[in-house]
Amino acid sequence: MSRALTLIDGRKDDRVPASDRGLHYGDGLFETIAVRRGRPCLWHRHWTRLTTGCARLHIPLPDAARVIADVERLLIGADAGDGVLKLMLTRGSGPRGYAPPPAPTPRCILSFAPGLPGHSTGAEAGVRLTLCEARLGENPRLAGIKHLNRLEQVLARAEWSDPAILDGLMCNAQGQVVCGTMSNVFVLDDHGLATPPLTTCGVAGTVRAVVYECADALGIPVTERVLRPAELFAARGLIITNALRGAVPVADLGGHPYPPEMVPAELIERVRQIALEPETHA
Structure with a gap:
């Protein structure tokens, strides 16, 4: 049976440092992705939007192959069926103040939650x-x-x-x-x-x-x-x-x-x- 699971920078964890700029300022991006039969849906479109967001906010884009590998590990570890994959990318930790660090180390948070709301295909219900x-x-x-x-x-x-x-x-x-x-x-x-x-x-x-x-x-x-x-x-x-x-x-x-x-x-x-x-x- 599917279970909830979180990876932070590829490691099984559910805590971020208090210095994370996503916590302090909302300094980051996220994607909410449907998972069907253990695989993400519209992955390329979500990654394209994340890429656009990184360029707009001047956050270094993570290596796509590494993120894909972490997503696969997450879904396998969660024994994922249908559910919700959330990808959060923060600018990472930094000193006090709004000024972004000159060489940020982004933090990638991946989580899976079982259950996909409203995925039936009936078009008649409003x-x-x-x-x-x-x-x-x-x-x-x-x-x-x-x-x-x-x-x-x-x-x-x-x-x-x-x-x-x-x-x-x-x-x-x-x-x-x-x-x-x-x-x-x-x-x-x-x-x-x-x-x-x-x-x-x-x-x-x-x-x-x-x-x-x-x-x-x-x-x-x-x-x-x-x-x-x-x-x-x-x-x-x-x-x-x-x-x-x-x-x-x-x-x-x-x-x-x-x-x-x-x-x-x-x-x-x-x-x-x-x-x-x-x-x-x-």
Whole structure:
């Protein structure tokens, strides 16, 4: 049976030094990766986003072969079946103060937790969402990447306790919808699909890119444009995407219902097949 396990810099451990900059400043990046049948899904896309984040934050990128070897050791040691792999990369330890060390030694934390939420492939069931009051701050240098500073999402997630609500959508300071606390959102209207641009804030999800590719193959136009809550409530349907769930239709947003059957079932199925299919590392 699968069990939880953590490796830090390749060693079985679950503690980091108090001097770690990820703890002090959120100085680092992370990736949350679905694991199916003991293998990670969308590994190459996650690694590409991590690479982008390292370049943006000037954190040395670890050797890919070493990280892959550690991931394999972790999943074998955890007797992994389906579950969640989390990769955290901090700038490592450093002296007091914001100034990054001139020659940082990044710390790589890998953890596996058994159980993969919502990985069934049925496209007919919709999920419930809420609209959050907490707003996302804008910083183009951090937009798109998955950095460790997640206090905005923490505050947003604290706004609801109903377990039937899967996620909350967040807006920027101008009241424009950006993304969910853990998902990207697509609106279905008469022109196809639309999703908010992520040039100033938000995370560019790995499955978000898969939707673009699958929609193109099906002849469904996808555009990026500013969306406000009123446009979401007026839409024919909504889709959210997430690395652990693939793509799912939305049945309700803040009490406003959507018929899940309005969302193209073939698109949902194609996205889920790609997003939740184990991938070889090489």
